[in-house]
Amino acid sequence: MTEATTTTRPVLREINDMTGSLAQRVYQSLKEAIMTLELPPGTVLRKGEICSQLGVSRSPATEALTRLAADGLVDVVPQSATRVSYFSMSEIREGAFLREALELAAVEKVARECTAEQLAQLTRSLRLQTLLVEDEDYAGFYEADEDLHHMIMAFTGYARVGTFAATAWLQVDRARQLLLPTPGRILETVEEHRAVIDAIRAGDPEGARHAMQHHLSKLIVKLEPLEQEQPALFRPLPA
Amino acid sequence: MTEATTTTRPVLREINDMTGSLAQRVYQSLKEAIMTLELPPGTVLRKGEICSQLGVSRSPATEALTRLAADGLVDVVPQSATRVSYFSMSEIREGAFLREALELAAVEKVARECTAEQLAQLTRSLRLQTLLVEDEDYAGFYEADEDLHHMIMAFTGYARVGTFAATAWLQVDRARQLLLPTPGRILETVEEHRAVIDAIRAGDPEGARHAMQHHLSKLIVKLEPLEQEQPALFRPLPA
DNA sequence: CTGAGTCAACTAACATGTTAGTACACCAGG
DNA sequence: CCTGGTGTACTAACATGTTAGTTGACTCAG
Known part of the structure; x- marks a missing residue:
């Protein structure tokens, strides 16, 4: 009764239905x-x-x-x-910087050498996103959003770019869990994606770069206030 | 006498004089x-x-x-x-792509917000390189070269950018061991470094970007022929 | 009441024992 | 001679035993 049970709870997903070592x-x-x-x-x-x-x-x-x-x-x-590890705004900014560097380079390359089939896939993803927004399926949209970004990085033909970006993005993605999706923002997001894909279609690397940069810059703005809102999640001592 | 000794030789550096776990x-x-x-x-x-x-x-x-x-x-x-692991030209290209993405982003940022002290350090490094070239100290130059690149990434204020770049660069750096430094190339290198630093000094992010891109593009050209020259080091089976 | 010093309990780090999957040599059959 | 199956030797992967460093509570002097 009086024992101080700390963290012994079924927090971890069962590993039996997983693959690998x-x-x-x-x-x-x-x-x-x-x-x-x-x-x-x-x-x-x-x-x-x-x-x-x-x-x-x-x-x-x-x-x-x-x-x-x-x-x-x-x-x-x-x-x-x-x-x-605790959140750290500087690490989040750093993750965003790294991801931006990689994704801008990727989208630039893709805009330069994208095949018709790849372009079709991107367009298909965009259409799916439109549908999911209409259905107000936020979880589904979140997934489609990620898919689009992964797709662009995969289309560079470099397998590890996605892995690297994912690792760089970890801190950002974790912090993103704290943001609630708003209908307005999601509509904007779709339009930003559209701008990126339009530039890719036009074979305009510079334009694709800028469209992507504009898109990515939106997120970090949303993340910045978190340090004030949820100080408990941030490093107590900036060791 | 007849025993087939395989790889049991003092290839590894002694670990006693090292630090950490x-x-x-x-x-x-x-x-x-x-x-x-x-x-x-x-x-x-x-x-x-x-x-x-x-x-x-x-x-x-x-x-x-x-x-x-x-x-x-x-x-x-x-x-x-x-x-x-065997060399793989596609992995080397990929490493170069990643490193370029990171380093271009870094140099762009540094050109935008470099302090006087930092600029002085960069200039100092360049002067040192000039001296090392005159002395034909290739090993020293190699080190100074790496220092300059690390410096630029450190000046972004993001600690992990350097770590990431180093990891991305591993395959490239390993392949680079096969290249012999030539006096002509080293002179060119110094000039390319100078162009980068000049652009940083001028506070010209776009110019610094292009100067760095030009600089980095030189290396991959040198690496491409390696696959023909040393096929034994490359993946026998492109699994 | 407060501070330094001591000590016991707990942890990660390291060492070693055990299991099971792989690959290669050998052999039987074609 | 070549092909397919079998068995053994070897390896990484997993389990468990041991060591040593850290932390925090307790003690006791000031």
């Missing part, structure tokens, strides 16, 4: 929970808890934590503790 | 050997050998290999073997 699965499970804020910043991750909750030994758990540390999603205090 | 040190040691081609592509890395050569147990060795796999420097065949 155990370490890979544990990593995915933890990453998901961190990104959705089910494991909020500051949460202490104990190897023992992870092992018992997911039913694995310490080896895969250790590897998972190592990878999360590399991603910057957890902070390891040697010999002491591992915590979910 | 054992895993970190093993990682550094292996990475260094791979990047300098002392461990050429295709070399099989056995945990056991690494352990005995460096005098550590399998845990830190495993973590090191995991990180190298994440860097794309080794290919792990599950349950079977871990090999130093």
